[in-house]
Amino acid sequence: MTADTTRAGGRTGPDDDDAERVLDWVVRHAARLGEAGAVPLRRIRVSTAALAVDVEWAEAAGAPPAPAPAAPSAEAEPPGTWIRSPMVGTFYRSREPGAPPFVEVGDVVEPGQQIGIVEAMKLMNAVQAEQRGRVSEIAARDGSPVQYDEPLLALVPAD
Incomplete structure (x- = not known):
């Protein structure tokens, strides 16, 4: 790993150590995310490129399924x-x-x-x-x- 990354125009961006620290922090705090929901966690997905954390909890027994998110376009999505x-x-x-x-x-x-x-x-x-x-x-x-x-x-x- 490098100490830092130079971008176009000579600007220096975050180094790999920063990304590792962020990932370590997310992993350490994943248990807190699990405890925050009323039902057990089903999945935690961590992405890079400005860091996105996607958390999904399992459905509670007897609970109605969550509504599907709205489509990003005005057209209706076909079934599936x-x-x-x-x-x-x-x-x-x-x-x-x-x-x-x-x-x-x-x-x-x-x-x-x-x-x-x-x-x-x-x-x-x-x-x-x-x-x-x-x-x-x-x-x-x-x-x-x-x-x-x-x-x-x-x-x-x-x-």
């Missing part, structure tokens, strides 16, 4: 489960230019399977499916900028 961008960046459908896409419409994906990449600040962040399903639509174009929580692709139950 959407895999959304975990951060702001550029979405890529394949590992490198000219390579076959990770998934196509009609493919069945399994939990943990990579479906794309979001590049943020020159870091390539894998986007993975969290559940099994058949790809019914790919909303994000290859090489297009995406926002946090923007729909990337839709999954419908696989036969």
Whole structure:
């Protein structure tokens, strides 16, 4: 690791040690996040590129399911489960230019399977499916900028 990083124009940005300290702080305080909810934590996801922490609690027994978040566009989303961008960046459908896409419409994906990449600040962040399903639509174009929580692709139950 380097002591600091020089940016264009000679300005010095945060060093890797700062990023490690922030990550260490988040890990140390994850237990507090778990205790803050009325139900157990299901997942904590930490992203870099200006740091985003995504916390998800399990649903309480007998509680009605939480309403789905509103779509970022005015158009209604087709039915299915959407895999959304975990951060702001550029979405890529394949590992490198000219390579076959990770998934196509009609493919069945399994939990943990990579479906794309979001590049943020020159870091390539894998986007993975969290559940099994058949790809019914790919909303994000290859090489297009995406926002946090923007729909990337839709999954419908696989036969």
